[in-house]
Amino acid sequence: MSKNLVLKNISKSFGSLIAVDNVNLTVAPGEFVCFLGPSGCGKTTLLRIITGFEFQTSGDISYGDKNLNNVIPQKRDFGIVFQSYALFPNMTVSQNIAFGLTMRKMPQNLLNKRVDEMLELMGLTEWKAHYPSQLSGGQQQRVALARAIAIKPNVLLLDEPLSALDAKIRVRLRAVIKRLQHELGITMIYVTHDQEEALSMADRVVVMREGQLRQVGSPWEIYKHPKTSFIAEFVGTSNFYEGHIKDSHVIYGKYSFEVSEIDKVDSEKIYLAIRPEDIEIVGTTIASDECVASNIVEVRTELVTFLGAVVSITVNLEGKEMIVDIAQKEFAKKPVKEKESLYLYFPPDAFHVYSEIFKKLI
Amino acid sequence: MTDYTVSSARMEFDKFIIPTVTIFILALLFFFMMFPLWMILKLSFFEGGELALANFTLSNFKQYFTTAYTLRSLWHSLYVSGVTTVIVTIIIFFFAYALTRTTIANKTFFRNIIMLPLVAPSIVQALALIYLFGRNGLITSHLFQTDWNIYGATGIIVSEVLYCLPHAFVILFTTLSAVDIRLDEAAESLGASPFKVFTRITLPSAKYGIISAAALTFNLTITDFGNPVVIGGNYSVLATEIYAQVTNLYRFDLGATISIILLVPSLGAFMLNYYISRKSFSMISGAARPFIPPTRRLKKILYSVYCYLIAFSIIMIFTTVIIGSFVKVWPYDWTLTLAHYSFPSIGGYSAIWTSVWISLIVGVVGSFITLVAAYAMETRQPYFKQVVYFFSVMPAAIPGLVMGLGYILAFNKPYYWFYGTPWIIVINIVICNFTLGILSSVSNLKNIDPSIEEASISLGGDTLSTFFKIIFPLSRVAFIQNFTYFFMRSMTTISAVIFLVSATVHLAAIEIIMLDNDGWTASANAMCTCIIVIVFVMLGILHLVNKWAGKTPSTEMVSG
Ligand SMILES: Nc1ncnc2c1ncn2[C@@H]1O[C@H](COP(=O)(O)OP(=O)(O)O)[C@@H](O)[C@H]1O
Numbered sequence: 001m002s003k004n005l006v007l008k009n010i011s012k013s014f015g016s017l018i019a020v021d022n023v024n025l026t027v028a029p030g031e032f033v034c035f036l037g038p039s040g041c042g043k044t045t046l047l048r049i050i051t052g053f054e055f056q057t058s059g060d061i062s063y064g065d066k067n068l069n070n071v072i073p074q075k076r077d078f079g080i081v082f083q084s085y086a087l088f089p090n091m092t093v094s095q096n097i098a099f100g101l102t103m104r105k106m107p108q109n110l111l112n113k114r115v116d117e118m119l120e121l122m123g124l125t126e127w128k129a130h131y132p133s134q135l136s137g138g139q140q141q142r143v144a145l146a147r148a149i150a151i152k153p154n155v156l157l158l159d160e161p162l163s164a165l166d167a168k169i170r171v172r173l174r175a176v177i178k179r180l181q182h183e184l185g186i187t188m189i190y191v192t193h194d195q196e197e198a199l200s201m202a203d204r205v206v207v208m209r210e211g212q213l214r215q216v217g218s219p220w221e222i223y224k225h226p227k228t229s230f231i232a233e234f235v236g237t238s239n240f241y242e243g244h245i246k247d248s249h250v251i252y253g254k255y256s257f258e259v260s261e262i263d264k265v266d267s268e269k270i271y272l273a274i275r276p277e278d279i280e281i282v283g284t285t286i287a288s289d290e291c292v293a294s295n296i297v298e299v300r301t302e303l304v305t306f307l308g309a310v311v312s313i314t315v316n317l318e319g320k321e322m323i324v325d326i327a328q329k330e331f332a333k334k335p336v337k338e339k340e341s342l343y344l345y346f347p348p349d350a351f352h353v354y355s356e357i358f359k360k361l362i
Numbered sequence: 363m364t365d366y367t368v369s370s371a372r373m374e375f376d377k378f379i380i381p382t383v384t385i386f387i388l389a390l391l392f393f394f395m396m397f398p399l400w401m402i403l404k405l406s407f408f409e410g411g412e413l414a415l416a417n418f419t420l421s422n423f424k425q426y427f428t429t430a431y432t433l434r435s436l437w438h439s440l441y442v443s444g445v446t447t448v449i450v451t452i453i454i455f456f457f458a459y460a461l462t463r464t465t466i467a468n469k470t471f472f473r474n475i476i477m478l479p480l481v482a483p484s485i486v487q488a489l490a491l492i493y494l495f496g497r498n499g500l501i502t503s504h505l506f507q508t509d510w511n512i513y514g515a516t517g518i519i520v521s522e523v524l525y526c527l528p529h530a531f532v533i534l535f536t537t538l539s540a541v542d543i544r545l546d547e548a549a550e551s552l553g554a555s556p557f558k559v560f561t562r563i564t565l566p567s568a569k570y571g572i573i574s575a576a577a578l579t580f581n582l583t584i585t586d587f588g589n590p591v592v593i594g595g596n597y598s599v600l601a602t603e604i605y606a607q608v609t610n611l612y613r614f615d616l617g618a619t620i621s622i623i624l625l626v627p628s629l630g631a632f633m634l635n636y637y638i639s640r641k642s643f644s645m646i647s648g649a650a651r652p653f654i655p656p657t658r659r660l661k662k663i664l665y666s667v668y669c670y671l672i673a674f675s676i677i678m679i680f681t682t683v684i685i686g687s688f689v690k691v692w693p694y695d696w697t698l699t700l701a702h703y704s705f706p707s708i709g710g711y712s713a714i715w716t717s718v719w720i721s722l723i724v725g726v727v728g729s730f731i732t733l734v735a736a737y738a739m740e741t742r743q744p745y746f747k748q749v750v751y752f753f754s755v756m757p758a759a760i761p762g763l764v765m766g767l768g769y770i771l772a773f774n775k776p777y778y779w780f781y782g783t784p785w786i787i788v789i790n791i792v793i794c795n796f797t798l799g800i801l802s803s804v805s806n807l808k809n810i811d812p813s814i815e816e817a818s819i820s821l822g823g824d825t826l827s828t829f830f831k832i833i834f835p836l837s838r839v840a841f842i843q844n845f846t847y848f849f850m851r852s853m854t855t856i857s858a859v860i861f862l863v864s865a866t867v868h869l870a871a872i873e874i875i876m877l878d879n880d881g882w883t884a885s886a887n888a889m890c891t892c893i894i895v896i897v898f899v900m901l902g903i904l905h906l907v908n909k910w911a912g913k914t915p916s917t918e919m920v921s922g
């Protein structure tokens with residue numbers, strides 16, 4: 001019974017606005033896929049096309065060998081979890097969970113058994129006779145999850161299910177969802193604008209921007225090898241510098257850097273990106289011959305900000321600001337003060353190069 | 363993977379539900395609104411009502427406009443409505459101002475009293491005024507022994523003013539509560555005199571509300587039938603002229619013609635009100651009730667006195683009618699008696715029971731059908747949403763009397779079995795009050811998170827299950843409110859049904875006119891009192907039901 005959900009050339013426009021732009025994607029059975037992107041990039045629209053609440057302007061959507069283009073939402077057997085929970089306020093927790101089963105005319109004894117299972121699974125048994133308004137946000141969202149998976153959906157679709165909750169509960173529910181996915185092997189598509197959520201939960205992350213899929217890959221791949229400068233900035237964060245290529249080195253101001261990815265770009269002008277935590281601190285002084293080894297530069301520290309697990313150091317590199325993050329443990333060994341000289345090392349493979357930069361950064 | 367699946371046959375069937383409901387609603391509005399209106403148009407513009415080019419004629423209009431005797435009803439109507447509009451707008455503006463911008467005491471009392479006229483037919487004012495200022499009025503002939511009496515234009519104006527107060531109040535109260543009081547304060551702190559603040563800030567910021575209240579008052583007055591027919595005497599207005607032409611002279615064609623003439627100003631006022639209230643609605647939504655700074659002592663006293671005067675006038679109307687129904691011969695013999703409650707007319711108590719059960723049916727049918735229509739319009743995939751909306755708003759623009767005449771012209775045929783039965787009255791009242799019902803249902807549905815409907819659908823819910831298991835239960839408070847509205851309108855309406863009562867179907871509100879007409883004035887008051895009592899009893903019951911239904915589940919259960 002393992003079927004792929006296949007989106008083929010899916011586009012959707014609202015008037016002149018293209019909300020979803022030629023999306024191709026195959027979701028394998030049991031896979032956990034996250035749509036990640038800033039607000040307004042078309043995540044919800046794409047999800048609604050999958051659910052059948054919105055109709056694509058062009059393209060095909062199929063599940064297994066069945067084309068879903070003209071299948072109404074009721075017949076798609078997809079479970080949906082909404083950001084606003086969308087519980088039925090006039091029904092108890094049990095009645096909410098039972099709703100989909102009632103619609104499927106499940107015999108009463110089986111239905112009761114399934115509802116009890118769901119209550120158990122989500123730790124809601126003691127709340128079963130309560131109404132949604134008597135529950136906390138986190139509990140309500142657990143009811144919504146239970147209600148959606150009670151029908152054993154082919155695919156479970158979640159649209160920013162945690163973004164209305166507090167940070168602590170959000171992290172707890174992430175674990176709950178991840179565990180459900182493991183235990184029940186449900187195919188899940190999870191929409192979020194929170195990169196941490198996407199990276200921590202997904203088997204595969206789909207980064208969206210302006211209605212398009214910009215990169216599809218494992219969280220590791222997305223983080224380690226962001227395909228575009230937008231992703232390098234949006235997923236995690238990066239320092240960006242404009243430079244050019246000379247003698248297979250990247251020239252930035254007075255520096256010349258060795259960069260592993262240098263062959264990826266053939267334009268004269270390039271943009272260098274490096275993540276704050278990929279930068280290494282050599283020390284406040286160095287042996288004079290070390291400086292000759294490339295990719296070590298001297299900078300002035302400006303600001304040292306203690307963030308808990310990491311310490312963020314703002315330095316000045318050729319008049320441009322650079323953020324360097326080091327683990328709090330490292331920092332304790334080699335403390336850095338503000339307004340002093342510091343030597344940094346940029347590993348050649350920590351650099352990413354792009355021929356274009358997304359406009360917000362300039 | 364799914365073990366039990368959503369039935370395909372059920373879903374095939376489901377596709378037809380919303381279109382069917384929509385077509386049904388549209389058919390209803392066409393048949394019971396557009397068709398009667400069309401019959402009126404036809405009869406006024408075509409010889410003998412026969413639709414043919416050769417029959418087209420303006421002779422009815424010519425006759426109306428060239429006969430001084432009939433033409434005066436137009437001028438009378440415009441005069442009476444114009445004066446009433448000015449008076450009501452001014453009175454209510456300051457009344458609403460007092461309740462929203464000053465710190466006078468007893469605001470709840472004033473708010474309840476001003477709404478009182480809604481529980482009685484728009485005839486109670488005229489009955490009371492006659493008892494107080496009529497030929498044998500308590501104040502005119504008894505107290506001052508003067509020959510002056512209130513019949514005619516004055517009587518109509520005063521009674522219409524007292525009848526229109528609550529309607530205009532609702533609009534201006536909303537407007538004035540919403541307009542930001544801090545503007546006034548800011549101007550005052552900049553040194554503007556209170557008078558300047560009032561004319562430069564307060565008045566302009568409430569202008570939409572003022573226009574809207576004025577337009578509504580004009581519309582209500584020009585279409586009212588009950589008050590002018592009782593207190594107008596020989597002073598005919600359009601509404602009474604239509605009635606006279608049809609019932610006394612059997613001139614249906616002239617009745618239809620005058621109906622068209624009446625439609626023009628009433629439609630104009632309605633459209634102005636509709637246009638303005640849409641505009642102002644966007645301005646006032648989401649405004650918070652501001653803190654009101656303490657009012658200066660003198661201002662507070664003046665406003666309190668003012669509000670008490672108005673409240674007193676309304677209370678006097680009601681007490682006069684009620685006391686009048688219990689005394690032997692007003693104002694000469696004050697012995698208490700129940701004699702006036704043995705109604706001399708054929709209708710009598712049966713009219714009251716008919717009114718009650720018709721009103722109960724109207725209440726249930728009206729609130730249900732408007733909720734269904736609103737749902738069909740507001741659902742995920744509506745059909746002809748704009749068309750349904752347009753035709754649903756129309757009934758409010760059509761005077762009840764015109765609609766009633768249209769019903770005679772359209773349905774007085776042997777094959778319309780419902781003609782002459784209570785059912786045509788039920789239909790008529792539901793259609794005439796369709797607009798407010800649907801508007802309040804729509805605004806209620808808009809408060810329900812659209813995701814809730816989608817959640818139901820994604821779980822396999824069809825339209826009927828979604829409606830009956832989720833939408834309907836969630837709308838129960840709005841449903842009860844609509845029921846109250848339909849019930850009240852049905853108990854008190856006169857103009858909509860005056861043409862539809864028959865030898866076998868009597869209605870309490872219409873009996874008032876019949877009794878009064880036949881000289882049984884005290885019994886007319888008694889009948890009016892019965893209606894008021896019944897409406898109050900129903901309001902009490904509904905208040906309890908509403909409290910029970912409005913209770914959220916959270917208040918009755920304790921979390922473990
Ligand atoms: N029903 C609609 N009508 C018109 N525009 C819409 C509609 N739904 C979404 N949009 C537009 O499509 C774009 C994508 O919206 P959405 O899918 O909700 O983004 P996201 O969920 O990523 O925040 C936005 O610009 C939004 O304004």
Ligand SMILES: [Mg+2]
Nearest residue numbers: 040043044045
């Ligand atoms: Mg969204």
